[in-house]
Amino acid sequence: MGYFLLRRTVGFLATLLTITVVVFAVMNILPGDPALTILGIEASEAALEALRQQLGLHDPVVVRYFRWVGAALTGDFGMSHAYRVSVAELVLERLPLTLSLAFGGMIATVVLALAMGIGAAANHRKAGDWGVMFLSQIGIAVPSFWAAMLLVLLFAVYLQWLPPGGFPGWSDPVAALRSLVLPIAALTFVQAAVLARVTRSAALEVMRLDYVRTARAMGYPRRRILWRHVLPNALVPIVTIVGLQFATLVTGTIVIENVFYLPGLGRLVFQAIANRDLPLVQALVTLFAVIVVTVNFLVDVIYVMIDPRLKTRA
Amino acid sequence: MSRHLTPNLVLGAVLVAFVVGVAALSLVWTPHDHAAMNIRARFAPASDIHWLGTDQLGRDVVSQLMVAARNSMTVALIAVLMGGSIGVAFGLLASALGGWVEDLIMRVADIGFAFPALLFAIMLSAVFGPSLWVAVFAIAFINIPVFARVTRGAANVIWTRDYVAAARAAGQGRFAISRDHILPNVAAPVIVQATIEFAIAILAEAALSYLGLGAQPPSPSWGRMLSEAQTLMFMAPQLAIYPGLCIMAAVLGFSLLGDALRDITDPRLTRSRQA
Numbered sequence: 001m002g003y004f005l006l007r008r009t010v011g012f013l014a015t016l017l018t019i020t021v022v023v024f025a026v027m028n029i030l031p032g033d034p035a036l037t038i039l040g041i042e043a044s045e046a047a048l049e050a051l052r053q054q055l056g057l058h059d060p061v062v063v064r065y066f067r068w069v070g071a072a073l074t075g076d077f078g079m080s081h082a083y084r085v086s087v088a089e090l091v092l093e094r095l096p097l098t099l100s101l102a103f104g105g106m107i108a109t110v111v112l113a114l115a116m117g118i119g120a121a122a123n124h125r126k127a128g129d130w131g132v133m134f135l136s137q138i139g140i141a142v143p144s145f146w147a148a149m150l151l152v153l154l155f156a157v158y159l160q161w162l163p164p165g166g167f168p169g170w171s172d173p174v175a176a177l178r179s180l181v182l183p184i185a186a187l188t189f190v191q192a193a194v195l196a197r198v199t200r201s202a203a204l205e206v207m208r209l210d211y212v213r214t215a216r217a218m219g220y221p222r223r224r225i226l227w228r229h230v231l232p233n234a235l236v237p238i239v240t241i242v243g244l245q246f247a248t249l250v251t252g253t254i255v256i257e258n259v260f261y262l263p264g265l266g267r268l269v270f271q272a273i274a275n276r277d278l279p280l281v282q283a284l285v286t287l288f289a290v291i292v293v294t295v296n297f298l299v300d301v302i303y304v305m306i307d308p309r310l311k312t313r314a
Numbered sequence: 315m316s317r318h319l320t321p322n323l324v325l326g327a328v329l330v331a332f333v334v335g336v337a338a339l340s341l342v343w344t345p346h347d348h349a350a351m352n353i354r355a356r357f358a359p360a361s362d363i364h365w366l367g368t369d370q371l372g373r374d375v376v377s378q379l380m381v382a383a384r385n386s387m388t389v390a391l392i393a394v395l396m397g398g399s400i401g402v403a404f405g406l407l408a409s410a411l412g413g414w415v416e417d418l419i420m421r422v423a424d425i426g427f428a429f430p431a432l433l434f435a436i437m438l439s440a441v442f443g444p445s446l447w448v449a450v451f452a453i454a455f456i457n458i459p460v461f462a463r464v465t466r467g468a469a470n471v472i473w474t475r476d477y478v479a480a481a482r483a484a485g486q487g488r489f490a491i492s493r494d495h496i497l498p499n500v501a502a503p504v505i506v507q508a509t510i511e512f513a514i515a516i517l518a519e520a521a522l523s524y525l526g527l528g529a530q531p532p533s534p535s536w537g538r539m540l541s542e543a544q545t546l547m548f549m550a551p552q553l554a555i556y557p558g559l560c561i562m563a564a565v566l567g568f569s570l571l572g573d574a575l576r577d578i579t580d581p582r583l584t585r586s587r588q589a
Contacts, residue, residue: 018425026437037441101401141566143517144526146558149544153551165548249428255521259544266581270525273440285433292426 004304012297014297015248020072024065024099025281033057037079038276044157061155077283082275087283092262097167097266100180103252106246112192114238117199118226121207132196139193144252148186148259155182165260187252191245198241202234209233235306244297247292323574329567333560344503346374349532357550366556367378369539370546373570375553379560382534386564388527390515393450396573398508404458405465406496409473410488419462426459429519435527449528464507468500502579513565520561528561536561 028034032052032196035051036043068184069077077087120132168175184196206212207230215225254266265284272280339347345365360367366375395412408419435452442448472478472495473531481491522528532537536557543553 014421015425015428018422019428022429023424023437026434027441031398092315093391135568137570138562140514140569141517141562142523142562143558145521145537145567146561149540149547149554149558153554157547157551247428248430251432252437254432255525258525259583269436273436273444273527276440278440281436285437289428292430295426 005301008297010295014288015293015297019293020069020286021065023282023286023289024068027278028064034278038278042122047207048157048219057268072283072286075080080272080277082272082277082280084257085282090280091265091283093289094264094268096170096256096264098250098253098266099185101187101256101262101264102246102249104180105191105249105252106242108184109249110242112188113195113199114231116192116196118231119195120201121230122222123209124204129200130284132200136193138194139190140197142190144186144190145231145255145259147189148182148256151182151186152260154176159219165262167260167262172186179262183256183262186259187249187256191249191252195241195245197240199234199238202237206230206234228288229283235310236303238297239302239306240300243295244301246295250291250295251288275298320574320577322570324528324578326567326574328573329563330571333383333567334387336380337387338579339379340377340384344361344374344377344380344547346377348534349373349379351402361386363581367552370542370550375556378534378539379536379556381558382536383560384534384580385529385533386561387517389446389450389453390512390550393453393515394457394508394511396450397454398461398504398511400454400459401461401463402465402497402500402504404462405467405500406469408462408466409469409496410492416466416473420466423459423462426456427454432521432525435522439527444527444530446529446533449519449522450479452522452527453518457511457515460511461504461507464503465500468503469496472496491566504536505580506576509568510576513568513572516561516564516568 006065033048033052034044034055034057035048039047039051049260052058054214061069068078073159075088077091079085080087080090081179083090116132120129123129152164155162163179164182165179168181170176203226212225212229215229220229253264254269256262257264258270269281269284269288272284350373352368355364355368356370356372357370358364358372364374366379368374377462387575391457406422408416419501431452434455434574435448438448438452445447475495478491478495481495487492495570519528519535520537522533524541526538526541529538539557540554543557544545548552
């Protein structure tokens with residue numbers, strides 16, 4: 001167990017390092033002059049030169065990379081060109097909204113998918129099973145932003161129950177939560193479709209095993225068998241997918257925030273592209289990739305805790 | 315063969331044939347010029363002339379959807395072919411050489427998974443400005459590790475076969491064996507994966523174009539049509555429906571077809587699925 005954790009942690013740190021290299025390489029080594037990108041072609045040569053000085057573009061690439069990573073480790077992600085404030089400040093200000101979306105979406109996804117998946121497995125080859133499979137097949141094929149638009153059409157345009165977009169701020173918690181309902185529903189719809197499928201097939205695998213038959217023969221109630229005996233043993237594939245999905249959810253928030261005009265990190269990164277704010281884009285892309293990798297790492301660790309057999313094998 | 319004729323296969327094949335057929339048809343014929351504007355006929359309802367009506371500039375919706383289908387298929391095809399061939403090459407290389415080369419390639423592939431197409435497209439757009447090529451490269455890039463992994467997994471199995479051992483004993487080199495024996499035998503899983511990745515590529519292109527990182531105006535794209543329709547949702551909600559249905563049909567078609575092909579080529583899965 002200790003050896004496994006150590007090996008996995010070293011791999012994780014190496015991956016983090018590689019991410020910074022990849023992001024830095026794409027943003028800095030690809031042909032193009034960052035100063036020109038930021039200021040535009042109409043900028044004067046003097047202004048370009050001044051910005052190049054300020055960004056330290058005359059230094060060798062390797063020096064610039066280490067300066068960037070070194071500063072980032074101390075929490076300094078540079079200055080945003082467009083907003084004239086530190087990137088860290090901008091990120092901290094918008095992080096709560098994005099995290100609420102991602103975690104809200106994840107919780108809703110897990111609850112909905114487990115209920116649907118276990119329900120489908122319990123009703124294997126009956127109407128309920130076909131219904132869940134049909135819904136999840138549709139869910140997989142529907143782009144999340146379109147699901148979001150349809151939800152807005154129904155609940156904001158026709159029924160007018162919920163706001164079509166925007167965010168009133170956390171000072172009014174009820175209004176804030178109301179404006180998060182549709183975005184979270186849109187995120188959940190697609191992800192739950194995928195997870196319900198996995199849950200169903202994992203549960204079906206376990207339900208064929210002898211101990212489940214024994215539990216049934218001993219007269220345990222169906223519900224108890226499903227949730228106490230089948231589900232825990234079906235968890236390994238489910239947790240794997242949940243981990244992968246959290247990564248998808250985090251990047252999904254980028255899309256959904258732009259559909260609903262929510263001022264989170266996803267909206268920020270698009271404003272940064274529009275403003276040609278390269279330092280901000282670089283920091284945000286790194287942050288998103290780091291979140292994805294960190295979640296995968298945590299899932300690997302949880303994985304071993306759920307399935308003790310993996311401990312000895314690792 | 316008839317036992318393979320599952321509903322998945324039939325529905326998937328029909329949808330794929332329809333979408334690809336329409337995309338091909340748009341090369342030679344659309345009901346109207348897809349870019350022709352007619353402000354007086356804007357927001358026209360469905361009629362004999364405009365089967366699904368017109369948009370905010372009076373352009374024919376059916377014609378736009380058809381050209382957008384071509385756009386979507388082209389992007390997906392180029393991206394999957396590009397990412398797929400690079401990925402397959404790396405997979406074959408990893409499997410053929412083994413040892414630290416294999417470890418290195420698979421490690422790098424793992425890191426590739428940390429970058430969803432969207433993040434890659436964001437970086438490229440920030441540097442080069444958004445364009446359709448940004449979408450193509452971003453989607454191609456995320457396909458590389460997927461194909462590398464599938465190819466290497468399948469190839470490692472083939473390398474243990476007797477006929478490969480025979481070829482080695484006959485003095486054939488690793489690369490020649492990869493070409494003559496490994497590649498033909500990993501083709502099935504690679505093609506299955508390509509079909510599924512095609513569906514994912516269509517979704518990704520739609521999302522990127524919706525966000526403005528893919529197809530640029532005036533070239534029609536399902537994703538961009540949706541983003542334009544969003545601002546008009548109170549006025550013309552129908553415009554927000556059709557492009558989404560097209561995306562759904564295309565993605566559903568390719569993913570059902572991929573599932574069905576996997577069942578056919580990997581009977582082990584079929585049995586466990588039916589049990």
